[in-house]
Amino acid sequence: MATLELSEISVRFGGLQALTDVSFRVREGDIVGLIGPNGAGKTTVFNVITGVYQTSAGQVSYDGKPLRSLRPHKILALGVARTFQNIRLFQNMTALENVMVAQHCRTRAGVLGAILRSPAQKREEAVIREKSLQALDFMGLGAFAGELASNMAYGLQRRLEIARALATEPKTILLDEPAAGLNPAESRELMHTIGRISERGVNILMVEHDMKVVMGICRHIVVLDHGVMIAEGKPEEIQRDPRVIEAYLGNELN
């Protein structure tokens, strides 16, 4: 099934070994948390999976298919979508348009269809619209469809990023610090939303610094430190793991 599997991934940037032999899986129905101190290589893992960076060794496979040398849009089309740590919305487009762009790879109307407004193109456009509105509604953004992304409040932009990723109809979604900068109420609501995304049958891999969020919803946790996987397991195991406590969690958990 739609299992995302990383096996012995290594990435280097010049002299910097950003990842060393990282291996883990995100199985069907999983919510996996990827944690680690700043600069541990979490975002790099996302960039490797989505095809932004090439690995120097090891491979990523999805559904049993190796992703090596596939361009990012192809990987997305296979069903792996992501959000960004630093929000990367299309700032001068409306919320609705942002989400509509995400339907690009699921639709096919071309230039001629657009210029002639062929019936097929019109039908497709209506479907895109409807699905995009659904994605916005799912994230509670229905009222902001016509708002420019740049005019939206920070918390809403975070949610819009998730709505955009969901609109690509993914089977696996990678969330890079979705709760960063949210207040406690917002991040509680986000946890709830992530749960609902999972219920829709989307597998989730998320990076998150907020331990309440991570421990609350993740069923499996992977810990990175300096590009090395130092632990992996259930939240309770991770909380007790001495290496993890030493490397990263420390007093935060006690």
Added chain:
Amino acid sequence: MTIRASKLWFGYAVAMAWFYVLLWPLLGIKAAGLEFAASFAIWSKVAVAAAICLVLYQVKQAGAFNFLTKPTERVGEAASAAFRRVPTWLSLAVVLALAVIFPLFTERYAHDVAISILVYIILGLGLNIVVGMAGLLDLGYIAFFGVGAYTYALLSVHFGLSFWLCLPIAASFSALAGCLIGYPTLRMRGDYLAIVTLGFGEIVRIVINNWMSLTNGPNGVLGIKPPGAYWFNGASLEHVWLNHLEQLYYIILALAVFTVLAVYRLNYSRIGRAFEAVREDQTAAELMGVNTLRIKLLAYALGAVFGGLAGTFFAARMQFVSPESFTFIESAMVLAMVVLGGMGSIPGVILGAVALIALPEVFRGFELYRMFVFGGVMAAMMIFRPKGLWPAKRLGARSEERE
């Protein structure tokens, strides 16, 4: 004097001193020796005029003109509110109707200017796809105009192909040229893209200039046929050449209307959204499933198609083409229209074309100072309306069917 006012006058003094430093070398350095009187005479006039403007500005700031400006403002607001209530289709219909009856009330000279405006509108809208929508800088756009013009010129002179048949042929050739030029630049961004497209534009012109056996080099191609048509002459159908200015005007008007419609529809489509996504954030667009390399190539090709269409018409209208018409300054001109009017905005680009073609005609009397005024206006525009005369607006109305 308040601090604000003294700052203003200090700025004025600096600006005038700087102006004199610029002006004197131009007017004062003569073969016979250095001279101050001529430049000082001009300088003092400008200084006095600027001082008067400044005083008026200050008086206005103090509110002395409120009895004048307040009512005019109110009238302006009421007018724009009324204008907003007019449905879009109605205002479009009025503009189109005016464009259609335009030749009936004007003479040759006006037709001539109107035709060039329409040609530039097509060029501007074509470049707008590349620059305004997809956000790729293209400094060699006029090359596609040239490719279109020469395609028709050569096919017409050597093979006698008709204008109508050549429109799609020239458009395809231009699209091909767009892809050829676009392909090597796909992985470039920003400044590099600007330099490379500038180079490609020049390459096309220089090839045309030097390929004597095909293009007749700098002498150009003569004897291009105008568009033809069949028309009833009594009972029989007869072939006629449409070489009167008003006939040509209607042809280019039709092409321009087609262009506006096509670009508008493209803008509000899956492809248009992909263009904009690439403009906003190329990496994010790719990660959201847009094949950015393909979309950028498509933007170049589509832009080139409209350049090619305009070029075909240009060749048919002039009945002569030479490489001189496709220099860098033309590319810059078209780009200026797009930027001046408002990137990504269709009415903006149209307004930009009108402003840059029609206004210089109006001010023909000041021929000498044309470029000077041009530069000044552009600089002022960038300060006061950095988003263009008619900025693209996108407040929820997009992708809504409102036709």
